[in-house]
Amino acid sequence: MMELSPKNVRMLSMLGQRGSIFGVALLEIAREHSDLMVLTADLALLSGLGKFQSQYPDQLLNLGIAEQNMLGVASGLAKEGNCVFVTTYATFLTMRAYEQIRDNLGYMQFNVKLVGASAGLAMGMSGNTHYAIEDLAIMRVVPNMTVLSPADAGEALKMAQAVCDIDGPVYIRLTGGLNCPVVYKEEFDFKIGRAQVLTEGSDLALIACGTMVAEALKAAELLRARGLEVTVINMHTVKPLDTEILDRVFAAHRAVVTIEEHSCLGGLGSAIAEYRCSFKSVAPLLIIGLPDAFSRADEQPFLLEQAGLTASRLADSADKFFNEVK
Amino acid sequence: MTVATIQELQQMATSMRLTALDMALGAGRNGAHLGAAMSAMEIMAVLYGRVLHLGQVNPAKPDGDRFLASKAHCVLAHYTALAEIGLISREELGTFGKSGTRLAGHPAMNPELGLEYSGGSLGQAIGFAIGLALDARRKGRNHRVFVLMGDGELNEGSNWEGFMAAAHFKLNNLIAIVDKNQLQYDGPTEEIMALGDLGAKLQAFGWQTAEVDGHDVGQLLAALKSKPGDQPLAVIANTIKGKGVSFMENVREWHHSTLSQAQYNMAVKEVREAASL
Numbered sequence: 001m002m003e004l005s006p007k008n009v010r011m012l013s014m015l016g017q018r019g020s021i022f023g024v025a026l027l028e029i030a031r032e033h034s035d036l037m038v039l040t041a042d043l044a045l046l047s048g049l050g051k052f053q054s055q056y057p058d059q060l061l062n063l064g065i066a067e068q069n070m071l072g073v074a075s076g077l078a079k080e081g082n083c084v085f086v087t088t089y090a091t092f093l094t095m096r097a098y099e100q101i102r103d104n105l106g107y108m109q110f111n112v113k114l115v116g117a118s119a120g121l122a123m124g125m126s127g128n129t130h131y132a133i134e135d136l137a138i139m140r141v142v143p144n145m146t147v148l149s150p151a152d153a154g155e156a157l158k159m160a161q162a163v164c165d166i167d168g169p170v171y172i173r174l175t176g177g178l179n180c181p182v183v184y185k186e187e188f189d190f191k192i193g194r195a196q197v198l199t200e201g202s203d204l205a206l207i208a209c210g211t212m213v214a215e216a217l218k219a220a221e222l223l224r225a226r227g228l229e230v231t232v233i234n235m236h237t238v239k240p241l242d243t244e245i246l247d248r249v250f251a252a253h254r255a256v257v258t259i260e261e262h263s264c265l266g267g268l269g270s271a272i273a274e275y276r277c278s279f280k281s282v283a284p285l286l287i288i289g290l291p292d293a294f295s296r297a298d299e300q301p302f303l304l305e306q307a308g309l310t311a312s313r314l315a316d317s318a319d320k321f322f323n324e325v326k
Numbered sequence: 327m328t329v330a331t332i333q334e335l336q337q338m339a340t341s342m343r344l345t346a347l348d349m350a351l352g353a354g355r356n357g358a359h360l361g362a363a364m365s366a367m368e369i370m371a372v373l374y375g376r377v378l379h380l381g382q383v384n385p386a387k388p389d390g391d392r393f394l395a396s397k398a399h400c401v402l403a404h405y406t407a408l409a410e411i412g413l414i415s416r417e418e419l420g421t422f423g424k425s426g427t428r429l430a431g432h433p434a435m436n437p438e439l440g441l442e443y444s445g446g447s448l449g450q451a452i453g454f455a456i457g458l459a460l461d462a463r464r465k466g467r468n469h470r471v472f473v474l475m476g477d478g479e480l481n482e483g484s485n486w487e488g489f490m491a492a493a494h495f496k497l498n499n500l501i502a503i504v505d506k507n508q509l510q511y512d513g514p515t516e517e518i519m520a521l522g523d524l525g526a527k528l529q530a531f532g533w534q535t536a537e538v539d540g541h542d543v544g545q546l547l548a549a550l551k552s553k554p555g556d557q558p559l560a561v562i563a564n565t566i567k568g569k570g571v572s573f574m575e576n577v578r579e580w581h582h583s584t585l586s587q588a589q590y591n592m593a594v595k596e597v598r599e600a601a602s603l
Contacts, residue, residue, distance in 0.1 A: 069488050072457065079442075080462075
């Protein structure tokens with residue numbers, strides 16, 4: 001697999017998380033794995049699979065706009081020993097085919113990697129039918145499912161390789177679009193289930209996943225300017241949680257804030273709260289996510305601003321919370 | 327292994343019916359899906375007794391045919407067939423419906439027992455079967471994939487996604503058998519959600535079809551052993567829910583029910599008499 005460098009990181013960023021996986025990573029993986037199969041529900045071209053389709057035509061299956069059947073086909077292929085990637089928009093992938101995911105991937109544990117594109121509010125003006133604001137919640141309650149959300153396009157690339165190396169079902173949640181903000185400028189060590197500390201401070205810890213990691217880093221800068229020492233953690237694996245790092249974070253900080261472009265119910269913040277609630281005495285936790293509501297369709301930056309998921313608003317919320325609980 | 331004759335397959339179905347009654351009685355108040363199993367006895371006997379090439383009765387072998395029970399609640403026909411070919415022991419059959427059993431009310435995938443798929447949620451196996459069939463074709467393997475479906479089950483839209491895809495991919499190594507017993511949980515299929523002319527519908531979806539008496543072993547055999555054409559094959563087996571036991575036949579309540587000792591005695595007597603035992 002290609003190593004990240006300042007040069008290719010720029011290229012990957014332009015392609016976004018989806019383009020990095022389907023336009024770059026899978027081409028490299030297919031070279032070594034003749035048992036790699038990629039399934040799409042009428043989104044081959046949009047997903048950046050055009051090159052894959054021309055190079056590996058018999059390893060790409062277009063199932064048409066029929067997600068439930070696609071999950072069945074994926075599972076049958078996985079049963080015969082193939083490593084199967086399945087992709088469409090996160091909303092249709094996780095919700096239209098949810099029971100197939102639960103029974104085939106959770107219950108029977110077939111080796112299928114789900115890649116949900118344009119999760120969160122990335123579909124902007126397309127509106128709520130195209131937003132996936134519940135996918136982390138419903139994917140992480142499926143037994144045996146690994147749930148991932150890369151911080152940037154480079155991490156998405158490394159994630160694609162990493163999930164091939166494990167035998168079992170995975171959901172990869174892709175956020176952002178083209179021109180994905182860069183978190184990792186060069187090669188780094190990625191391991192499923194091992195969160196990454198990006199900056200360290202002793203007052204406040206910000207734990208984020210997906211493209212909110214970049215926003216959390218910017219918020220941390222703003223908070224530092226206000227005199228706070230801030231830790232930022234990329235919790236790219238929402239399930240299984242890196243509990244080792246959480247033990248340390250809750251012990252070493254005076255407040256912890258989770259940040260996700262997902263409903264404030266059931267996602268990263270909830271997962272961490274579930275783990276933390278049995279601690280005897282720990283730093284208090286603030287969960288920042290999307291409100292438990294359907295918003296009016298609008299441009300993604302506007303919706304994020306409205307939800308308080310931009311750097312300046314995150315910094316304000318975290319600062320306020322810190323002052324309340326310190 | 328010698329090839330089972332039609333008479334032997336009929337005997338196999340009778341033996342499976344009697345064993346199913348034993349299991350249903352043994353399940354006690356947990357009850358069992360007797361009606362939907364009784365309609366599928368000949369289908370299962372023909373599949374496991376003659377049609378499926380399981381390669382040393384080991385379905386995990388790559389060259390073996392694959393079988394999925396999409397109408398997974400027909401376990402009393404499935405487990406008993408697997409017992410007939412020696413994959414499930416008689417002793418294990420006795421655990422059915424009891425705490426600790428590996429033989430659940432809907433089969434849980436277990437290669438050792440010949441169970442290739444965890445069924446129970448209707449309408450899901452066809453997509454899975456398409457995955458198996460596509461893989462066989464891509465790898466140049468000659469085995470076939472069989473799916474047993476119910477007619478009530480065809481209410482589920484996911485089946486029709488699968489029918490469309492199987493025809494699109496021209497999967498002539500895929501065979502769907504529809505156990506058309508015309509009863510679903512709440513009543514007759516035509517009253518609950520009419521299927522209409524199923525053969526015409528499947529043909530319109532691009533399948534080849536054959537319609538048979540699902541209790542006629544010879545007809546089933548002829549349809550299932552026919553030479554593959556260019557398209558997937560659907561065998562519509564016209565059956566009677568509860569077949570073989572007069573008080574169960576075409577009676578909605580026997581979809582899932584408990585069996586009393588008196589009912590058991592009567593049912594066994596009828597099944598034995600019908601087979602001149």
